[in-house]
Amino acid sequence: MSDETLHNDARRRFLGGLAAMSGLALAPGVTLISPARAEGASSDVRWGMLIDINKCQSDCDNCIGACAAENGLKSHGRPTTDPQWIRKVSVKDPSSGNEKSLPVMCQHCANPPCADVCPTGASFKRADGVVLVDRHICIGCRYCMMACPYKARSFVHEDIKGQKPHMPRGKGTVESCTLCVHRIDEGRLPACVESCETGAMVFGDLNDPNSGISQAVAKYGATRIRADLGLDPGVMYQGI
């Protein structure tokens, strides 16, 4: 939808008030997220995630299990074609021998190449920075899968049954991490963040300087994977 319709002052003022009323206080001065329901996604907000890989355990895959449970991802027993929204990637520095394991999912780029190449407009970025696939108009061409440098998207090869009511999925379309958009619209955390026992994943509004994520980024800094591509991902890492 056009940015003009989303950028009007009355709406901003309303959202400001809404945030003040309904912001979830985690700790003094740290607000988490404010639900955006009737008003919809606002460009005043940019959702992001900060992952501290020093806290991420190499033998833990809670986030992957939580993602699968939340979004109804089931294996067909064929790993090469099973959809994969989030995965653990192991990296090793050959000179020091330092090994790390990090979860990688859709990086929710500010300049998403998937949306650039999509011939139907099915790949798009919501006003609050969440990159999604509109599967009503996705034709399954998979250009976006080739364009994505993070290998974040999957094609659904097989018929799916037993979908979750909040996460419609179907054969012949491309899908990826939605940042649990159905949850964040309700003011809840994405399933992976909620499942992380070590607190390695922090979710929040990058546009709000008082949010936990912004403060952590300001204090400790953060790395983006393939920052050289200039895609400005909303998912950031510490300790790479």
Add this chain to the structure above:
Amino acid sequence: MARFGFILILTGFLMTALGSLPAVADGVPVPTLAKPLGEQCVEPKDFMRRNHMDLLKHQRDETMREGIRGKKYSWKGCVECHAATHPKIAEGKIRTLYPFCAQCHHYAAVKIDCVSCHSPVAQGNEPMKFSTMEEEEAQKLLSMMKGHLGEEASQ
């Protein structure tokens, strides 16, 4: 005289056509829809019969693209009220939208594929009752997560 004969023949045709109308209507049984759970649909019945698809489509774009949620029309809302059991579907143990939608869509010969992606199954109070093994695993994980969060919240 010739013109008069033509009119007679035309009238004959018309009579035959009118006479055969009830027979055509009897050919295909008119759908009788299962009674929904709710008292009142989101719009009057006649309006819904003609426009339900437009309501759904309009709101789907708003929800998906702009994140506007919780408005009047929704697929989930349809499922809540109109899902019904059928002996041929999971031995009548689950409520789905199939029996409700199928009747009219069969009558009108309109095939749609909403349910190939959107769950037509109503979420009862006991979702475990209808789950498969894989679902059970997922539910276990979810309850573990909830337990974990509960601990966090109490700290």
